[in-house]
Amino acid sequence: PLPTQVAQENEPQPVDEEPVRDVEALAALVAQTVAGLQGSSGGEVTASRLKRTLLRKDPTFSESDFGFRTFGELLRHLAAHNVVELAEGPAKGDPEVSLPEHGDRETAFGLLRSVVGDVAGEGGAVALSGLKDQLRRACPDFSEKKLGYRSFLQFCKAAATAGAVQLRWGPDADDYLLTPQAS
Structure with a gap:
């Protein structure tokens, strides 16, 4: 007797590779x-x-x-x-x-200063909490990690050191507060 052939369906075969990471x-x-x-x-x-x-x-x-x-x-x-x-x-x-010297970093610091100024208004301050969301509304692909910072706070501290914003602890707000630096 001849062996019977089983009809194979044209299903995609599983691939052993992992999906491409982010x-x-x-x-x-x-x-x-x-x-x-x-x-x-x-x-x-x-x-x-x-x-x-x-x-x-x-x-x-x-x-x-x-x-x-x-x-x-x-x-x-x-x-x-x-x-x-x-x-x-x-x-x-x-x-x-x-890492790129200044271009991207300076642009990001300028964006932060602009957003802080818009959100804080005249003479106001902005709490660090929620500020990254505001920044992402203005620039959806913003990431402090692409600029070499481990955290958003570290990025804001660097921006303050560069003179883009002022950063201080607000005990009443129990949060860091940012104000735009006068240009």
Whole structure:
């Protein structure tokens, strides 16, 4: 007797690969890591050092999870989106990685000053709580993490240091209060 063939339906076969992870989360992770490495070493951050650090933070890290064939391709993508800047490194194929100097940061500080001014009104102050939502209404893709800050408070403190806003603790509000800095 001949073996009987079972008709196979044209169903999509399951794929073993994990879905591509969130590239926005990747941008934030890389920016924070570069900022941390720049702060702790005070010097250059090479692509190889950055990757070793990412692997130390998360041993399962792989650029292929984000849809990139190589770590260099991932860095070039992030550089094209102004998350990092690449420069020639000490070895061929190992570029120096840094955060964009001022452009994006200054723009974000200006946005914060503008939103604080609009919400606070003349002579008023704005509580830190809920301010990030106000900022996102004005600029939906805002993320302090893409600028290398771990928290919104850290971003606001940097903006205050740069003179974009004033930041003080308001004991009555039990929150930080921001006021626009006179331009």
